[in-house]
Amino acid sequence: MEKFKVGVTSDILDSRGEPAFGPEPLKLLDQTKNLQWEWLPKGLREITADHAAAFDALYVNSPRVPAAAVGRADLRLKLVSRHGVGYDSVDVPAMTRAGVLVANTPNAVPRPVATIALTFVLALAHRLMAKDRITRAGRWPERLDLMGTGLTGRTLGVIGAGRIGKELLRLARAFDLKLLAADPYAERLELEYIGARPVPLAELMAQSDFVVITCLLNEETRGLVGARELALMKPTAYLINVARGPVVDEKALYQALAARRIAGAGLDVFEEEPTPADNPILRLDNVIVSPHALCWTDELFGNIARTAIGAIVAVHDGRRPEFVVDPAALAHPRTQAWLKA
Numbered sequence: 152m153e154k155f156k157v158g159v160t161s162d163i164l165d166s167r168g169e170p171a172f173g174p175e176p177l178k179l180l181d182q183t184k185n186l187q188w189e190w191l192p193k194g195l196r197e198i199t200a201d202h203a204a205a206f207d208a209l210y211v212n213s214p215r216v217p218a219a220a221v222g223r224a225d226l227r228l229k230l231v232s233r234h235g236v237g238y239d240s241v242d243v244p245a246m247t248r249a250g251v252l253v254a255n256t257p258n259a260v261p262r263p264v265a266t267i268a269l270t271f272v273l274a275l276a277h278r279l280m281a282k283d284r285i286t287r288a289g290r291w292p293e294r295l296d297l298m299g300t301g302l303t304g305r306t307l308g309v310i311g312a313g314r315i316g317k318e319l320l321r322l323a324r325a326f327d328l329k330l331l332a333a334d335p336y337a338e339r340l341e342l343e344y345i346g347a348r349p350v351p352l353a354e355l356m357a358q359s360d361f362v363v364i365t366c367l368l369n370e371e372t373r374g375l376v377g378a379r380e381l382a383l384m385k386p387t388a389y390l391i392n393v394a395r396g397p398v399v400d401e402k403a404l405y406q407a408l409a410a411r412r413i414a415g416a417g418l419d420v421f422e423e424e425p426t427p428a429d430n431p432i433l434r435l436d437n438v439i440v441s442p443h444a445l446c447w448t449d450e451l452f453g454n455i456a457r458t459a460i461g462a463i464v465a466v467h468d469g470r471r472p473e474f475v476v477d478p479a480a481l482a483h484p485r486t487q488a489w490l491k492a
Contacts, residue, residue, distance in 0.1 A: 157189075160209070161191055172455070206227065206228060208229060208230040208467070211240075212235070221251055229485070230251065230472065231253045234459055236257045236259075237367065238476050251485075252475055267441075270445065275439065276389075278297045306359045307319075309332050317342075321345055331348055331349075331358060352380065360385065361389050362391065366394050374399075376390070381404060390415075394420065396423070415437035419445045421443075
């Protein structure tokens, strides 16, 4: 019997060449009978048709998976298992048409990403980075000019009330913040149970002291927050993006920040990643940035890896993975050929 072959992208290896989530999750692959896995070449930017012809499953972090990858007749690939919750780097409709499942790891992400959103809120509210700078420079008298913003009674607005957004709203209740949520697909009763008031996006932008973006990137949300939405914000308000960079018009955000039309921003994501070193946003002193990695912890990566690898083992065993992005792919004849009842 031919072995079930798995390719793992090498961008989850640290500087020592070790898996960033540790060796434990990969043992599940080693212990699975008739399964062979290997690291894909370093620096890989895109999955190709050659990869899709060589492997039954791919564990993918940052490389893109375009339609061309599944366009050849010698397609072998059954599963793309994404390291994380986002799947905008994968052409999901093309995968579904080709009978390739796409699985992600939404169970691992909500608490860590909600936590980093709160980290940005607290750091911006207390002007942490500015106070760090004056302390290092011995400019203690300037601390009176760096008064922070108390959270009690202030308003937190969350754009996108999915798993991450709802987790953030639950955590934020401890700070006695007023809670708003803008998401046309969220259940109103569930949000109200959490203590959040569902509102249109424009109302959220105008009323919030902290606007946090946690929505998926898709054609509806690309450029969702642009110059018009930023102009609605209070001059004392902060924008925090822990979702995907293209949800925000980065040029419009820079202009709003540079002109001090809003107080500041916390950005874990950018329109282009890695963001160029000459990105003008990086020169602003009212912005806190991180390299789409602030939530990366041993806990997060371990949970992601176990879920993503669990999806691979499920397909190897002829079972449906726990988190399938597009369930329509399960009905494809290619999938039905290996899926056990």
